[in-house]
Amino acid sequence: MAFTKFVIRAFSTSTLHFNAVKTVTVIGSGLMGSGIAQVAAATGHKVTLVDKTKEIVDKAEVSIKKSIDRIVKKKFPDDAKAQLKYSTDVLANLNMSTDVLTAVKSSDLVIEAIVENLDVKRELFGLLDNAAPEKTLFASNTSSIPIKDIASVTKRKDKFGGLHFFNPVPLMKLLEVIRIPETSDETYNLLDAFGKALGKTTVQCKDTPGFIVNRLLVPYMVEAIRLVERGDASPRDVDTAMKLGAGYPMGPFELLDYVGLDTTKFIIDGWSKRDPENPLFKPSPILNKLVDDNKLGLKTGEGFYKYNKQ
Ligand SMILES: CC(=O)CC(=O)SCCNC(=O)CCNC(=O)[C@H](O)C(C)(C)COP(=O)(O)OP(=O)(O)OC[C@H]1O[C@@H](n2cnc3c(N)ncnc32)[C@H](O)[C@@H]1OP(=O)(O)O
Numbered sequence: 001m002a003f004t005k006f007v008i009r010a011f012s013t014s015t016l017h018f019n020a021v022k023t024v025t026v027i028g029s030g031l032m033g034s035g036i037a038q039v040a041a042a043t044g045h046k047v048t049l050v051d052k053t054k055e056i057v058d059k060a061e062v063s064i065k066k067s068i069d070r071i072v073k074k075k076f077p078d079d080a081k082a083q084l085k086y087s088t089d090v091l092a093n094l095n096m097s098t099d100v101l102t103a104v105k106s107s108d109l110v111i112e113a114i115v116e117n118l119d120v121k122r123e124l125f126g127l128l129d130n131a132a133p134e135k136t137l138f139a140s141n142t143s144s145i146p147i148k149d150i151a152s153v154t155k156r157k158d159k160f161g162g163l164h165f166f167n168p169v170p171l172m173k174l175l176e177v178i179r180i181p182e183t184s185d186e187t188y189n190l191l192d193a194f195g196k197a198l199g200k201t202t203v204q205c206k207d208t209p210g211f212i213v214n215r216l217l218v219p220y221m222v223e224a225i226r227l228v229e230r231g232d233a234s235p236r237d238v239d240t241a242m243k244l245g246a247g248y249p250m251g252p253f254e255l256l257d258y259v260g261l262d263t264t265k266f267i268i269d270g271w272s273k274r275d276p277e278n279p280l281f282k283p284s285p286i287l288n289k290l291v292d293d294n295k296l297g298l299k300t301g302e303g304f305y306k307y308n309k310q
């Protein structure tokens with residue numbers, strides 16, 4: 001009796017939570033979705049990664065395999081058997097699909113990582129709300145859109161939250177877990193426990209634009225572009241300065257190319273619409289021109305810098 005009480009108390013404290021999420025659907029197999037799916041599969045979850053076409057999911061599978069190769073070489077440097085076992089185990093947990101409505105039927109959690117556009121995200125969640133079982137939790141990986149604006153299209157706001165990962169997902173240790181006023185304590189605790197089960201350090205933030213990291217990081221990156229627009233310094237010198245003078249692993253232009261210039265433009269345009277008087281959110285002509293020219297950074301082979309496409 002005393003033991004049962006102890007167990008119940010242990011699992012009902014706010015600090016200790018059992019990860020009840022076993023099956024996950026990740027929607028959007030781009031930069032972020034493929035990383036999230038990979039890490040969830042590597043930590044024992046059954047994952048379905050969904051995108052619009054077979055061609056896109058095939059490309060994602062190739063990039064996941066490359067990332068796993070890099071990880072196993074580091075994790076098991078001289079043990080080919082262990083390398084193969086790790087890769088096989090991760091890939092066995094991962095299923096690729098183009099059929100989102102079937103995938104969500106057997107999911108404990110759905111994580112959306114599609115394009116940073118409110119209307120597109122709302123349209124998707126409207127469909128998912130009808131297709132997924134009542135118990136299924138919904139989360140968005142949005143960089144900048146208020147979670148409440150996405151969640152309001154569903155009838156399960158109590159089961160909705162934000163799970164904001166960082167690029168590259170297999171390496172970055174942080175996860176921002178966001179709740180809206182309607183998110184239940186149970187949902188919040190399950191999302192947080194899932195994040196911890198993925199090996200991430202979680203932080204909590206209110207549903208404020210950009211949460212913690214992007215509210216600071218995006219204005220910093222756009223200020224770097226403005227510095228170049230004024231002719232004060234070159235991208236290369238700004239990057240060198242921030243790496244050697246401030247200890248950042250990448251300079252702001254390297255990071256802009258890494259994140260994707262389209263994603264950065266979506267973020268800044270969205271904030272500028274909401275708060276047009278804020279000078280930090282003013283659109284940038286150089287950024288707009290690069291996106292118009294489809295120079296989106298690393299993913300298209302050119303942004304502020306040129307890359308060898310593999
Ligand atoms: C926009 C948003 O909403 C939010 C965001 O995500 S903002 C962006 C947040 N991300 C950042 O700020 C990233 C900043 N950059 C970094 O932290 C580092 O440059 C980095 C971790 C990306 C790479 O590290 P690095 O030392 O500069 O480069 P690199 O030598 O290529 O990589 C280090 C190791 O990681 C491995 N690695 C890099 N990318 C990898 C990936 N995707 N998968 C697996 N392994 C990877 C490499 O193989 C390498 O392994 P070894 O040490 O065995 O050689």
Ligand SMILES: NC(=O)C1=CN([C@@H]2O[C@H](COP(=O)(O)OP(=O)(O)OC[C@H]3O[C@@H](n4cnc5c(N)ncnc54)[C@H](O)[C@@H]3O)[C@@H](O)[C@H]2O)C=CC1
Nearest residue numbers: 028029030031032033051052113114115116142143167259
């Ligand atoms: N790039 C980054 O560093 C980060 C991005 N994010 C956010 O994650 C989300 C995804 O960003 P990225 O992965 O960078 O974008 P991406 O452009 O690499 O990938 C987006 C994927 O979503 C797919 N997609 C679009 N609409 C879809 C739909 N209706 N159904 C299924 N798939 C659909 C696209 O085909 C594409 O493969 C965005 O909300 C972004 O703001 C969050 C953290 C970091």
